[in-house]
Amino acid sequence: MAPRESPRPKPRERSHRHHHDKKRSQGGTPRKSRHAATSSQSDSQVLSADSLAQLDRLNQRETVRPHEITPKKPRRKRQREVVDEKIVVERSRKQHKRKKRRVVSGALLEEGNSQKLRGIRGGGKYDDEYSDGGSRKKKFWIIGGIILVIVIIIIVVAVVVSKKNSGKSSISTSSSTLSAGKPANSNLAGISESSIPAAAKGTDLDPFSWYDTYDFNVTYTNDTVGDLPIMGLNSTWDDSQSPNSNVPAISSSWGSYADRPARGVNLGGWLSLEPFITPSLFTGSGVIDEWTLTSSLGSNAQSTLEKHYDTFVTEQTFIDIADAGLDHVRIPFSYWAVVTYDGDPYVYRTSWRYLLRGIEWARKHGLRINLDVHGLPGSQNGWNHSGRQGTIGWLNGTDGTTNAQRSLDIHNQLSQFFAQDRYKNILSFYGLVNEPKMTVLNETAVMDWTQSAFTLVRKNGITANVVFGDGFLGLTKWQGELQGNSGLVLDAHQYVIFNADQISYNHTEKVNYACSGWSEQAEQSINVATGFGPTIFAEFSQADTDCAPNLNNVGAGTRWEGNFNVGDSSTAVTSPDCPTKNSQCSCTSANADPSTYSTAYKQFLQMFAEAQMTSFEEGWGWFYWTWATEDATQWSYQLGLAAGILPAKAYSRDYNCTPTATGFSGLPETY
Known part of the structure; x- marks a missing residue:
C-alpha cells in the first residue's frame, strides 16, 4: 500500500490528467465588453x-x-x-x-x-x-395610413403561414433564429427584434443571437450584478425540490456534510473542454486544448462552442443525474466565462449564460451546486483542462503577479453575483481554483492567495463552503494550515492510474487500497488533530488504466502500455506499468465497447467504484468524474449506468468494503 501522504513523488506520479511544459505567456489588458x-x-x-x-x-x-x-x-x-x-x-x-x-x-x-x-x-x-406647411402634414398622414395597411396585411399573411407550417406555436421567422441547423427558439415568438437596442444587437445580450433560447427569459436586459449580466434569468425561483427522499429539499438546510456526505457528479468537458471527453472537437492538426481549438476555429469558434454547450448538457442531464440517486453537481467553468484578455482566443462569456441555465435546471430537479473555477489566467497547472497546455503562468513567471490579481478580480465579480439571494440555498460549495500544481508553484504564494481569495468572497457575501485544492502535496501536508477560516474545505482528487506505484496494482489490490488506504486518509484528514479538517473528494473515476485516448494529452500515449511521453524525459514512461509489466499490457480491451466486458471485469469495475464511494463518505463526500463522455465509458457515469457497472442508485450500493475483495476469477491483469 502506498498512501497518498507518502513522501512527495515525482510530478508524473501525482498529476491529475496531463503533463506538458511549453513556453507561453499571457499579457495585456482585459478585453472590453462588446456592448461597452x-x-x-x-x-x-x-x-x-x-x-x-x-x-x-x-x-x-x-x-x-x-x-x-x-x-x-x-x-x-x-x-x-x-x-x-x-x-x-x-x-x-x-x-x-x-x-x-x-x-x-x-x-x-x-x-x-x-x-x-x-x-x-x-x-x-x-x-x-x-x-408650418399643412400640405406636408397631409402627405405624411396619407403615407402613414398606406404603410399601416401594408404592415397589417404582412402580419396577417405571416401568421397564416406560420400556423400552416407549425401546429405547435407561432415562432419567430427571423433569419438569425431559424438559420440552418439551429433550434426553432419558439419562446422568441411575440418578442420583436426591434425591442433590442441597436447597440446590443448581435452581442451576448441579444437573445436573437443565441443559438438556443429554450428555458431562458428572453426579455432584453443589460442589468448586471458584480458587472456580470443576469441574461436569461427569470424573476422567480423555486427551491422546494429534492432529488430523492434521502436528502432535504434545496430550501432546507443540508445539515452536516460529515453526517450526510455529498454524492455528486461533475459536468466535465461541458463549459471547460477536455480532448478525452469530447474528442470529436479536437480533430484538427495541432489542436490539443481549448486555446488551440478556438485559435484554429477563428470566427467559427463562438458558433461551434455554443452548439456544444447547448447539446452536450441539457435539462435531461439533470433529470438523469437525480434519477441516479445523486444529489450534487459540480460544474467546472473557466475564466473566459467572465472576462478575456488581449491575445486570448477564447470565446468570451457565452459559457456564462449556459452556466446560469444549468444551475436553474439543477434547482428544478433538487440538485445542489459545487461551483468550480477550472481555469484561471496563466494556467494554474499547465494541463489542457486549464485551457492552455504548457507553462504554468499563474502566480508564477513573468506574469505571475498580474495573473494572481486578475484571478482575485474574477472572484470579486463571481462572489458578488453568487451572493444573491437566488443562490443562497442551492450553492453548497464555491471552488477557488481547480488543481493548482503546487509541486511546481511556490507553496507560500498559493496559500497566501487562497487566504486572500477566501477573505474576499466572504466579504462579498458568499455563505457556501469555500473549496481549495490539496495541490498534489498529500493530505497530511495540510494539518494546521489555513486554520480559523470557517467553512473552508480541502479538496482531494484521488486516482490510482496517474501514480506509477498504484497503477500497477492488480484488480484485487486496487479495490482493497480504495477501501483501506483512501478511507484511512479521509478519516485522518477530517480530524484537525491529524489533518486539515473538512475534506471532500471532488474527482475520482472507476478507470483502472490510463488507456482512454487523449487522457494524458493528445497523442501522449499511456503508462499502461509504456509509451507515455509529453516531451519531457523526466516524466516519460518507456516500459509497461500494468501489473504484468510486460508486452502483454494492452489498452484494446479497456477501450473496447462495454458490451464486450466479461462478467468478472464488470464485477470489478462496479466494486471498485463502490469501494471509492464508501471511503470518500468517511469525509464530506464525493463527485464522480464525469457525467458524460463521447467514448470513454469508464469515465462516464452516464455510460457506466448503461453498461451496468455502476449502482442504479448511488445511495443503494452492493459493496461497502465488507468483506475484503479476494480476487476476480479469470480476469486478466493486462487490461
Missing part, C-alpha cells in the same frame, strides 16, 4: 448634457432591477418626430406615464442613439416634418 459604451458620437448624434440627464433620470425610474424580469408583450414603437431637445424631453415624460417597460440604460443609449436620435440638432432629416 463608446465616446465616438458626433455632436449631431447626441443630446445636450442637460437633456440627456433628464432622459437618464426617467430611464432609471423604469430600469428593471435584477431578478424582477418578467416577459412582457412588446409594444409597437411610435415614430418620433422631433424639432429640438425640449420636445424630446417632453415626449419622454409623457411616455413615462404609460405602462412601464424595460428601457436601455443611459450608457447603452449613448452608444446606440445614432440611428434613433440623428437629426435632433439642426440639419436632420426630420426637421421639416414639423414645419
Whole structure:
C-alpha cells in the first residue's frame, strides 16, 4: 500500500490528467465588453448634457432591477418626430406615464442613439416634418395610413403561414433564429427584434443571437450584478425540490456534510473542454486544448462552442443525474466565462449564460451546486483542462503577479453575483481554483492567495463552503494550515492510474487500497488533530488504466502500455506499468465497447467504484468524474449506468468494503 501522504513523488506520479511544459505567456489588458459604451458620437448624434440627464433620470425610474424580469408583450414603437431637445424631453415624460417597460440604460443609449436620435440638432432629416406647411402634414398622414395597411396585411399573411407550417406555436421567422441547423427558439415568438437596442444587437445580450433560447427569459436586459449580466434569468425561483427522499429539499438546510456526505457528479468537458471527453472537437492538426481549438476555429469558434454547450448538457442531464440517486453537481467553468484578455482566443462569456441555465435546471430537479473555477489566467497547472497546455503562468513567471490579481478580480465579480439571494440555498460549495500544481508553484504564494481569495468572497457575501485544492502535496501536508477560516474545505482528487506505484496494482489490490488506504486518509484528514479538517473528494473515476485516448494529452500515449511521453524525459514512461509489466499490457480491451466486458471485469469495475464511494463518505463526500463522455465509458457515469457497472442508485450500493475483495476469477491483469 502506498498512501497518498507518502513522501512527495515525482510530478508524473501525482498529476491529475496531463503533463506538458511549453513556453507561453499571457499579457495585456482585459478585453472590453462588446456592448461597452463608446465616446465616438458626433455632436449631431447626441443630446445636450442637460437633456440627456433628464432622459437618464426617467430611464432609471423604469430600469428593471435584477431578478424582477418578467416577459412582457412588446409594444409597437411610435415614430418620433422631433424639432429640438425640449420636445424630446417632453415626449419622454409623457411616455413615462404609460405602462412601464424595460428601457436601455443611459450608457447603452449613448452608444446606440445614432440611428434613433440623428437629426435632433439642426440639419436632420426630420426637421421639416414639423414645419408650418399643412400640405406636408397631409402627405405624411396619407403615407402613414398606406404603410399601416401594408404592415397589417404582412402580419396577417405571416401568421397564416406560420400556423400552416407549425401546429405547435407561432415562432419567430427571423433569419438569425431559424438559420440552418439551429433550434426553432419558439419562446422568441411575440418578442420583436426591434425591442433590442441597436447597440446590443448581435452581442451576448441579444437573445436573437443565441443559438438556443429554450428555458431562458428572453426579455432584453443589460442589468448586471458584480458587472456580470443576469441574461436569461427569470424573476422567480423555486427551491422546494429534492432529488430523492434521502436528502432535504434545496430550501432546507443540508445539515452536516460529515453526517450526510455529498454524492455528486461533475459536468466535465461541458463549459471547460477536455480532448478525452469530447474528442470529436479536437480533430484538427495541432489542436490539443481549448486555446488551440478556438485559435484554429477563428470566427467559427463562438458558433461551434455554443452548439456544444447547448447539446452536450441539457435539462435531461439533470433529470438523469437525480434519477441516479445523486444529489450534487459540480460544474467546472473557466475564466473566459467572465472576462478575456488581449491575445486570448477564447470565446468570451457565452459559457456564462449556459452556466446560469444549468444551475436553474439543477434547482428544478433538487440538485445542489459545487461551483468550480477550472481555469484561471496563466494556467494554474499547465494541463489542457486549464485551457492552455504548457507553462504554468499563474502566480508564477513573468506574469505571475498580474495573473494572481486578475484571478482575485474574477472572484470579486463571481462572489458578488453568487451572493444573491437566488443562490443562497442551492450553492453548497464555491471552488477557488481547480488543481493548482503546487509541486511546481511556490507553496507560500498559493496559500497566501487562497487566504486572500477566501477573505474576499466572504466579504462579498458568499455563505457556501469555500473549496481549495490539496495541490498534489498529500493530505497530511495540510494539518494546521489555513486554520480559523470557517467553512473552508480541502479538496482531494484521488486516482490510482496517474501514480506509477498504484497503477500497477492488480484488480484485487486496487479495490482493497480504495477501501483501506483512501478511507484511512479521509478519516485522518477530517480530524484537525491529524489533518486539515473538512475534506471532500471532488474527482475520482472507476478507470483502472490510463488507456482512454487523449487522457494524458493528445497523442501522449499511456503508462499502461509504456509509451507515455509529453516531451519531457523526466516524466516519460518507456516500459509497461500494468501489473504484468510486460508486452502483454494492452489498452484494446479497456477501450473496447462495454458490451464486450466479461462478467468478472464488470464485477470489478462496479466494486471498485463502490469501494471509492464508501471511503470518500468517511469525509464530506464525493463527485464522480464525469457525467458524460463521447467514448470513454469508464469515465462516464452516464455510460457506466448503461453498461451496468455502476449502482442504479448511488445511495443503494452492493459493496461497502465488507468483506475484503479476494480476487476476480479469470480476469486478466493486462487490461
